[in-house]
Amino acid sequence: MQRRSTRHPFALRHNVTNPLEDVPEIKEHESLDQGSLAQVDLEPSLSERLPFEPRDGVPDIITTVAQLEAYAQRLAAGTGPMALDAERASGYKYSQRAYLVQLRREGAGIALIDPIHLPDLSVIQAATEGVEWILHAATQDLACLAEIGLRPTVLFDTELAGRLLGREKVGLAALVAAELGEVLEKGHGSADWSLRPLTANQLRYAALDVELLIELRDRMHAELEAAGKLAWAHEEFAALVHFTPRPRGDDAWRRTSGIHRLRKPRALAVVQSLWLARDDAARRSDIAPGRILPDAAIVAAATALPATRDALGALKEFSGRGQQRRLAGWWIAVSQAMAMPDGELPDVSPPPGGLPAPRNWPERNPEGFARLEAAKDAVGVILARIDMPAENLLTPDLLRRLCWEPPAPATRDAIEEFLRAGGAREWQIGLTSEALTVALSVAP
Template sequence: MTDDRTVPEHDVVPLLEPREGIPRVIQTAAELAEVTRAFANAEGPVAVDAERASGYRYSGRAYLVQLRRTGAGTALVDPVPCGDLSALDAVLADAEIVLHAASQDLPCLSELGFRPRSLFDTELAGRLLGYERVGLGTMVETILGLRLEKGHSAADWSTRPLPEDWLRYAALDVEVLIELRDVLSGQLEESGKLDWARQEFQAVLNAPTPQPRSDPWRRTSGIHKVRSLRGLAVVRELWQLRDSIAREADLAPGRVLADSAIVTAALESPRTTRTLTEISGFTGRSARRHLRDWLAAINKARMLREAQLPQPTGPGDGPPPANRWADRDPVAAKRLAAARAVVAALADEHRMPTENLLQPDAVRRLTWEPPEDVSDEAIAVRLRELGARPWQIELTAHPLAKALTRLESKGEI
């Protein structure tokens, strides 16, 4: 969509250097205490970002934390030697913390003892305001007219010492985050969405920690190609061995052995190290180091009794995939189509993605097992049970109830 809130391309200015220069990296308790005092004595929201080593390391820990507050400037904290930010968290307990895509950084910040009580998520604000592209660099460019260099976003931040250009990039990530927050807050208020945003921000803070999956190996990419239970056993044994090796070495599992290699081994069931190395994924240096272990895992799967083989997954606690509804329950499929149409129309009216107006899982669960009474009140109660926020319920309960009632009155369900 054409957006009159964005800065014309010819007016965009590159943001090349932090205002106060590249800050020194905080690496000692004394330096962290100094930063804590400076931020305690400053005012206003606190811009925060964290850099991880996703794709390089097994853990999701932070390897650099950036903070900025008016009156305190920018701080770059190395959480490897300074792994406890609870004192900083305590002095900022009453401050609004500004993050971009907060749900990505909150877990690693929490590990350090930094747990915001008040949040402003600039990415989520952008979604509610209907911006088509909500990456930080794009939003800073289109809204503030400043171009950020984003070339190091996928870098291995566990590298030590961190290169100067990486530190410049990290400092610039929080350089104008508060300014972006201020503009977005004004647009939210002008559009009548500020309270909606506050509810969403609080929901992010209140989100429960995801529970570990019971069979995480079943999410191996390409596992759908493996049709036999014996093949699934090979996937399970190789995945578990890879996970153990990766955890011990603190390496991303894909750097130890690719999913594609696991699936190919499950399909071909090699019996010797020579045939194992004919699979391309087992020829890398890290994979070759454990050739005998991989082969032992495959042989273990081969020797399992029938009762020890993994079984096909049963139905989950939710509805089946939507593409199967027409066959499984045609009536439910009609309810889903009607509900999706309602949500799509409302989302278009309020200029936001449908998934931000109402979570797709809530729509599916509501229409798969609707309340016996499809009144506004009953629909509102069910949406609340499914985690919808008050503003979402206020916008959607009546139109959804009306659409489902219309289907009933026409005898279509």
């Protein structure tokens, strides 16, 4: 698991004390007498503590069927929920498969399982059927766990719980520090977990990802209940059980970094052609696309519109040894785009189906813009009361679609059905439908 804060930039801030702040500072040039010493808290602050260590040590990696079956038996005899995590090699590999799976359950201890040697973990699934899973940022791991035979029936997501509770920082290390007062070691989440052997530091990091998840779940479960948000959380977690990643669309190439600077259809054709060639090469070699050809190189070629292979190779973004080795393939992609008939070039504007950026609404749909502003104000009042990020109450896309073209007539029942069809949960509909009905009725 790559530990990071996933706080939305427009989310409300939660007014809680950060354990890493307000630490007494003593400047090097200052001296302390006995009186001032009495006023300084000599208890080590959280930032000064050593990183937490697995209480039972770091187990050896499970690589054989016999080891896996033995651990499955211990899991079946264990009690309570089961903590899970998976390590991938994002940024290194094209695939999003798991390269290490970590489990922990009371009575069974921690297991580090190597899915390279053991690609079928259905014995774990059978041993824990109906057991609650605990994951942090479940949407990151559910797909790769399903590939190896692990699918939850009940789960608790500590990252999502943090969002519902209005926590400003919802990364695992931040929540463990705030909720349990422990420091987790950082620095290995973005490592290449496909390499073998894994280092001792990597294994310790991986074990710690599940070491405290059960305690963290219990603490956050109690806080959700105290805040009156436990039913909301259960509804969210139930939906996560059926989560599947959104399929990649045909226009994924339009997300190339820097493409917004290109305004010519021919340039977009070069981006599209190079992106597809890169994706094919990355998939066949199982190397992350950005390591095959950076986005900056694609945009540079699209900006220059080179007429020859030599002109393409002269670009500094294509001067490296790796790019020169693949230059023939890149030139084929560029030349195909350069030869494309004008009538087949991609549109500068994205195809219909998506909504324009809100900044363009006053000109494109002024009534819709007025509705959006009124709806955002109404939702903001609710957010101030319940204290959570805006996107966890209603996704921005759903709110925009409602305001761009609301149901006619925009009754509360019609708005509730619109929200439900758009994927909103019942708790979200119950909190927002009345306010949205009023907001849309008063907007011009």
